[in-house]
Amino acid sequence: MDEADAFLNDYEIPFKGIVEQSVAGIYILQDGRMQYVNETFAAMCNIPRNRMTGELVAKYVAPHQLDALMKQYEKRIRGERPGPFVLHTRRPDGSRGYVEIHGNTVQYREKPAIVGVSLDVTDRVQKQEELSRSRTQLRELMMRLNSVRERERATVAQELHDVVGGMLTTIKFDISRLGRRLARQESGVKSHAHQGDSALAATQQLLDLVQESIEAVRRISEGLRPSALDHLGLQDALVQDLAQFESRYGIGCSFNCNRAPLPLSPPRELGLYRIFQEAMTNIARHANASEVVVTLTWDDTTIALEIVDNGVGISAPPAKGAHLGLLGMRERARDLGGRAEIGPGPAGGVRVFVRVPTEGAECTQTETP
Known part of the structure; x- marks a missing residue:
């Protein structure tokens, strides 16, 4: 045994202990198979360690992720350095988990392999998804608030135009008609006996219209803020x-x-x-x-x-x-x-x-x- 072999043997046991106790998942992927995973990695994937070791990765990766994962694996084998891959897993309680996988290309048993670590990022991804949903809900809420505001403005504008505006126009014509009658009286133009009654009737109509206008304004105001x-x-x-x-x-x-x-x-x-x-x-x-x-x-x-x-x-x-x-x-x-x-x-x-x-x-x- 030469000096290098002795060095490796001396450090094999402590390094193995470190790997097995690591809070990060550690794996070796070669020829599409998991040659090694530590207990942490197996627990993150919710698959027994003995089932993962030596097994094709395609058998426990979600079908919708398999192509993307294998393409990244091939890129790393060619020496490229793509970013981390987030693997979808199923947690013990049935909920979805997320494992972020990092890796580097090495020579293992005279063949290229991927050695890397994994991190459980479920909490981070869930918070990101929650934040994204909150932003979407906020945008929808703002759109609804703007829509409601514009609808209320349109309703108030229509009420003012059709109801109050119509009443004020009628009041204007009645006042003009009453004014002409008063002008004729002041200029000495004789009027028929019933014209006095007509003036009283016009005055009563004006009072009724004014009262209706007041009630319409109150109704509009009540819709904006209840009295x-x-x-x-x-x-x-x-x-x-x-x-x-x-x-x-x-x-x-x-x-x-x-x-x-x-x-x-x-x-x-x-x-x-x-x-x-x-x-x-x-x-x-x-x-x-x-x-x-x-x-x-x-x-x-x-x-x-x-x-x-x-x-x-x-x-x-x-x-x-x-x-x-x-x-x-x-x-x-x-x-x-x-x-x-x-x-x-x-x-x-x-x-x-x-x-x-x-x-x-x-x-x-x-x-x-």
Whole structure:
């Protein structure tokens, strides 16, 4: 035995111990077969080590990844240096895992082989996917918000043009006609006896039109921001809206509250009210429900709003646009420092539960899918 062989024998045992205890997976790939894998690599792939050793890599790689993996293997054998490869695996709990594989070309038993390490990057990939989904949802939400904003602007513009504008035009013509009559009277032109009555009738018509214009403006203003919030508070505003909802859609509504309302800042009142509106809109459009129960619960630090219907529940996937409404409710709750939970109700249908802090309180944010 020469000096080099003695050196290798002296270090074989400690190096083997290091490899076997490594937190990174280590492998040797040659001729399309795994010539060696350590326990960590086998555990990352969720395949027994004795089944992987000496086996063709094609037998335990997902079919949709096999071609890409073999092409990268061939590039490395030719001396090229492609980037790392992310292998899709199946974890013990059945969920998908991700293993990032690195490697270098070496001569092993007088033939080229790939020696490399692997890292479990499942958490990193899942966070990247979650971030990508969040960005997509955010873009969809912004598009929906812009669409809703433009639709509201178009509705207000049409109301102003068709209703208020038409009334003001009529008022203008009636005032002009009344002015001409007064001008004739002042110039000494004799009028028939009934002209005085006509002037009184025109004046009454003007008053009626002015009243209708006032009511139209109030209706438009109510759509932009409910006056009941300012004058009655959140609790009474919800009761009023539920009565109108029941009358309009024929869906039975009931309201429960555990105590007299506590002071709540205008942004929190408006935020909770908008969440309530979105939930009731979803019920009217999608739930096919016959009953809705709304519960408002107060204590010294938090306020909770629960809306439960007995409808058909949330479809999978949700109806077009519905998932954006659900996302919007969660975002509103998060903006208020709280959380929104949206899921099946205790007896079917959908349950929307929102909890936000009152002034000066903090509430842990929890995302519910």
